[in-house]
Amino acid sequence: MTKQRKFWGWGYENTSIDERFLNRIRQFITMAFGVDSLVKITPPTLESLKLSKPTFQLDTTLQHFCQADIFSRVSHSYGKSFRDVWRALHGQFESPPDYVAYPKNEQQILELIAFAKQHQIALIPYGGGSSVVGGVEPTFNQSYQGSISVDMQHFNQLLEIDPISQCAHFQAGIYGPALEAQLKPHGFTLRHFPQSFPWSTVGGWVATRSGGHYATNHTHIDDFVESTRML
Numbered sequence: 001m002t003k004q005r006k007f008w009g010w011g012y013e014n015t016s017i018d019e020r021f022l023n024r025i026r027q028f029i030t031m032a033f034g035v036d037s038l039v040k041i042t043p044p045t046l047e048s049l050k051l052s053k054p055t056f057q058l059d060t061t062l063q064h065f066c067q068a069d070i071f072s073r074v075s076h077s078y079g080k081s082f083r084d085v086w087r088a089l090h091g092q093f094e095s096p097p098d099y100v101a102y103p104k105n106e107q108q109i110l111e112l113i114a115f116a117k118q119h120q121i122a123l124i125p126y127g128g129g130s131s132v133v134g135g136v137e138p139t140f141n142q143s144y145q146g147s148i149s150v151d152m153q154h155f156n157q158l159l160e161i162d163p164i165s166q167c168a169h170f171q172a173g174i175y176g177p178a179l180e181a182q183l184k185p186h187g188f189t190l191r192h193f194p195q196s197f198p199w200s201t202v203g204g205w206v207a208t209r210s211g212g213h214y215a216t217n218h219t220h221i222d223d224f225v226e227s228t229r230m231l
Contacts, residue, residue, distance in 0.1 A: 007075040008043050008088035010199065044091040046070050054098035055146040059115055065102050066148065072100040076124075076149035077138065079131030080199075097124065097138050097149040104154045109231050112150060122147040127201030128175060135208070152203060158182040167226055172203025192221055 003012045026038055054068050067073075073096040078084035087093075098121075103109045116123045122144040126136050138147040152173030160169040163186065170179060176197040183189055193214040194200060204210070205221040206228060212219045 004071075005075065006043070007046070007071060009085045010080060041089050043089055046074070049074060049091055049093060051093060051096055056098060056119060056121065058099060059111075061111055062101070062108075062115060065104065065108055066099045067102065068099050073097055076100050076126055076129065076136065076151065079129060079134065079136050080196075081132035081134075084132075084137070095138050095140060098146040100126075100149045100151055102151050102154060106231060109150070112148065113231065116148065120145045124149045125203070125207070126151045127173060127204035127207075128196065128199040130196035130200045130204070131208075152201065155203075161186055161188070163187075170202050172206075172230075173201050175199070175201055190224060191218075192224060 005011070006013055029035060029038065049070060051070060051073060058066055074088070074093050077093050077096040078088055101108075101112055103112065112123060115121065120143070122138065122141065124136055124138060124147060126149045129136055131137075136149065138149070152171075155171035155173035156178055157171050157174065158168060158179075159171065161167070161183075166188065168183065168188070168190075174182075176193070179202055180189060192205065192210070192212045194205065194210050195213045200210070202221075206225055210221045212221075218224075
């Protein structure tokens with residue numbers, strides 16, 4: 001069975017932090033800040049959420065790889081900053097994307113771009129959704145008639161590797177662990193380990209000039225990029 005990520009925070013559904021560790025954290029907070037008690041917040045359910053309907057209709061050519069279900073829309077509404085998680089935990093999804101696209105090839109991306117240009121729709125590239133600066137969040141803007149979050153999860157392959165130059169050609173939607181797993185049989189590692197490593201993509205690293213939190217000496221993705229190609 002495929003694991004489903006939490007729509008309101010980090011990690012997978014049905015995973016949690018050890019209660020003994022949480023108790024120690026609670027004790028530290030109450031002692032350090034003089035708090036008498038802490039209130040436990042129960043995450044909302046999908047059924048409890050009330051979302052606005054999409055503000056526009058898709059062309060028939062886009063409908064087979066775009067979704068408008070509640071989970072897709074809310075899970076692509078925010079990044080993972082404290083402010084993002086707080087709003088999601090309180091069920092505040094005031095401006096979700098109208099649709100979430102899951103393109104499987106470049107032609108579908110070109111179709112999205114053409115549709116967005118024609119109808120003044122904002123396209124938001126989405127890799128792992130680990131942004132803490134609002135990078136994946138749809139915001140109200142009178143210049144646009146709506147928004148589509150473009151999830152790059154199907155662009156997750158190592159396309160080519162040259163053992164002589166030690167250059168590898170990756171698609172932008174590959175997550176950190178999958179990238180390392182595809183390099184390992186060739187005896188290589190990218191050695192780029194940001195804190196968001198399990199939940200971020202090489203495309204997101206390059207777009208944000210990511211720093212490798214657990215690396216030494218060369219720490220930024222800039223040091224590892226030879227070239228990029230994008231639509």
